[in-house]
Amino acid sequence: MNRIIFWIIAGLSAFQCRTAGSAVLVETVHGDVRVRRGLEENWSKARPGMPLEALDTVWSGEASETVLRLEDGTRFTLGGNAILDIGDLRRITEKQMFLFLMSRKVEGLAASDSSRPIRIANVSVVRGARRGDRTDMASEGAAGNAGWVREKNGAQALNNAGLTPNAVIRLCRILERYPGLKDGGEIHWMLGRAFESMNQPGRAMEAYRTALERIDSAPEDRTLNAERRTGIEAALGRLKNFSASSNSE
């Protein structure tokens, strides 16, 4: 009897060890799907059955798709032209998401205050910059913007899978990484819808309003902008009615 119990425990332990090391598995692959390991810079072709770690990244080309099996057995579908960090698939609660959002604000404050307890403000400006040093920021937004579309698609996939807090964090990271982004308000529109689905009308309205301001930043796509503006205005009207009815109750 003891021997049976021993083998059951040993078997369970071995199973747990195996699954702990490979939380996510690639189940199916259609088209051009690639995987990048951890901090590596090279991509390799994704294959069904391939285990993925938290620091790994999955990339999909145009008209491609991959299905991943998560630790809890659920399946996650990543559509075409998307990029996704496996770490983004971990379950994030709304509370954790709001802590993340707050930490961004706190970090912004702390950078100018509490982290510098010994600074003595006796120099108003430090001179010595070389001509041309400022071009780093001047060229901000000029390069690398192509990547945000894939990341946005990855966030969309998270949202579609019901991982809305994960999608919000991913969208915030996109905004952080591409501060000069000319997305026509798309990211904020997505954020607004995510917050609305989480019953956060205040944050949703704030995101929608920012989206409206940003629509004019991409004037080249007038048709899309008009559709988006209509959708945003409808959402804002819906939220205003909701808040008015809440107040009257």
Place this chain on the structure above:
Amino acid sequence: MTIQPYSRKGRNASRRRLVAAAAVMALAVSMPALYGQGITRTTGLGLRGSFWKTGDHAMGVRVSGLDQGTSVDVEGAGGDIVFFSRLADRWFLEGSLGVVSRVSVRSSAWSDDDVDVSAVIPILLGGRFDLLSVGVRSALQPYVCAGAGTYWASRTSVDADRVEVAAESDFQPGGYVGLGSHVLACDWFALSADTRYHFVDFSAGNDRSGYQFSLGFAFMWGQKKELFKVLSVRVNVEDIYPAYYRFYNLVPIATVTVRNTAGHAIEVSLRSWIDGVTDGPRHSGFVSIPRGETRDLPVHLIFGPTLLRAETREPAVIRLEIEARSGITLTKSFNAQVVVHGRNAWNGDIDKLPVFVTPEDPEVLAMGRTVLKGDTAGTGPEPERLRQARLLFGAAAGKGVRYRSDPNIPFDRDDRVQTAAETFLLGTGDCDDLVVLFASLLEGAGIATAFVDVRDPEEAAGHVYLMFDTGLPPDRWSEISANEKRSVVRDGGSGRTTLWIPVETTLIQSGFDSAWKEGAAQYAGEAVLRDGLIEGWVKIIDVP
């Protein structure tokens, strides 16, 4: 022998006395150097000679010569002894025992002498109020006084012819009011002048009621009156770390709470120092404390190069001298104990670690400049600051610097941090030594750095690694690496969000790329995936 009209002579004498008293008072007021600090002692004993002008007799000495004999009258002369003790501030309790007598001796050629002695012995208890506070710098200390007691009056007559002696005495209650002044020669001796009016039987109409004029002196003793009390000495910084000396110059090491007990506003200053540790005493300057109020005096110390010579952890004593001035100048001394740590000691507060960063160290600066001199800026695809960091990291590794844990020092629980120059000299350092080394080199090259402090709740030991600012905007991450996780988007306090590169400096001998990759992996794993930043066990501290 001629007889002078007594009353005229008496008036002239009184005028002279008044002039003399005024002169003494003027002298006293104009010479505060005598002892211009008021009566500071608690207790005193005075001896005074006095004249008492009672209602029915003038003061004075009369000697009359007659053909048939002589008459000698000594009237109203006496003295008293006064004991006084401070009740509060300027209030004193005083008790006096005196005697005033009138002696009349008459002799004639055909008879024996007749002697008539009258005496009044006042036994009095009263109060005295000094008009000037001790805060007034004057040797002259005027006062008013009042009291009550009993007056023992006796009269003895000797008639030699009849061989008859008659004595009578009686006690009468009474009181007095008066004014006078002490002229202080020092804190224990004073001259005194006093005038008071005695109401024997509490009546001005009593034949013994009248003025008493006294001159004398007083000795004083007892505890000096305090201007202030020190309620507490609180040490705010019990452990002094030499590396933080600039910080200590800004914050009070201790706080002294002082209460003004002088009964008037005083000014207080504080001198503070530690023998052999501080660079001389620090004067706080005078702070005014209103009457009866309490103030917290911050204790600052002057730390400088002397403190940086501390090798080991040693106890030390803060010397505190509190000086109060307001007429009296009173100084009190106190001590407070602290511990002065060695110059390499670090208490583990990550926000204090930047103080060990020494980009201005000549050796560090020279090395950095030499290494970067050969760098041709603007060539190659790698961003400039990343390339410079790689070169500096390689140069430090090339000097043979390796990772080695701190020594175990008995009874010393401090973490030990070396400056960059010390690490170069010793050739080894642990994680904090190596981040300080690399930060010093980078900051010396004008590259902003930050420390990443990790206190993983699942690990017993803490860890620190470094990140530096590439100066590139976040959307240019692909210029640094094809993997965006190799860089971190953050605002280092400049108001610009830029890309930073984490480096695990303990891998100094494995090369820059390995250290970078490991640093980025730690950041992505601990700070981001495991929510270390949100949960607060991963902190990023910018090197100012």
